[in-house]
Amino acid sequence: MQNAFNARLTAILRFVPFEHAHLNEIMTIDIRTIPEDQCLAIEGEFEGDICSLSANDAARTTGPLTYKAEASLVSEHLLVRGNFLLPFILTCSRCNNDFRHTVRLSEHSLLVSLEKLTLIDLTDALREDIILALPDFPHCDKGDNTQDCPARGKFQTEETFDPLDPKEVEPKDFSSWGPLDKLKLD
Ligand SMILES: [Zn+2]
Numbered sequence: 001m002q003n004a005f006n007a008r009l010t011a012i013l014r015f016v017p018f019e020h021a022h023l024n025e026i027m028t029i030d031i032r033t034i035p036e037d038q039c040l041a042i043e044g045e046f047e048g049d050i051c052s053l054s055a056n057d058a059a060r061t062t063g064p065l066t067y068k069a070e071a072s073l074v075s076e077h078l079l080v081r082g083n084f085l086l087p088f089i090l091t092c093s094r095c096n097n098d099f100r101h102t103v104r105l106s107e108h109s110l111l112v113s114l115e116k117l118t119l120i121d122l123t124d125a126l127r128e129d130i131i132l133a134l135p136d137f138p139h140c141d142k143g144d145n146t147q148d149c150p151a152r153g154k155f156q157t158e159e160t161f162d163p164l165d166p167k168e169v170e171p172k173d174f175s176s177w178g179p180l181d182k183l184k185l186d
Pocket of ligand 1: 148150
């Protein structure tokens with residue numbers, strides 16, 4: 001039963017026309033365009049969904065990837081070094097408001113193995129580094145726009161926690177034990 005299902009799935013995948021294989025979602029460099037022993041300057045915007053995030057993810061991309069870099073060939077690898085910018089909408093982990101946060105990879109290097117190919121896919125390497133650069137706990141006061149988080153300071157965290165002043169702690173009132181002690185004595 002399982003084998004029959006797998007065979008059918010393979011057949012369907014094989015019949016997917018090549019031009020529908022999300023080519024616009026892949027950022028590639030044709031290494032034949034890189035001059036020998038030189039760098040190829042690449043600059044522009046990539047509109048494809050490089051991060052492939054789902055609608056349920058706390059982060060959403062909100063614009064194209066802007067890049068300005070140089071590509072060169074280094075011992076069986078494609079080296080791309082430069083600046084990469086991708087704007088996101090993140091949800092603040094304190095106040096739950098959405099805010100804009102641009103991931104900026106500056107003077108960043110991507111090294112991808114050539115594997116005897118001429119068209120090198122940069123998407124996976126770039127996606128990984130961009131996702132790693134996203135904050136684990138997004139705070140809206142650390143976004144692109146300067147703003148205060150409305151929920152900042154509402155929760156006791158290590159940064160806002162005041163240790164209790166021992167002088168303010170009420171001394172125990174032992175006098176209330178008085179009648180009880182008397183009772184025991186009687
Ligand atoms: Zn916030």
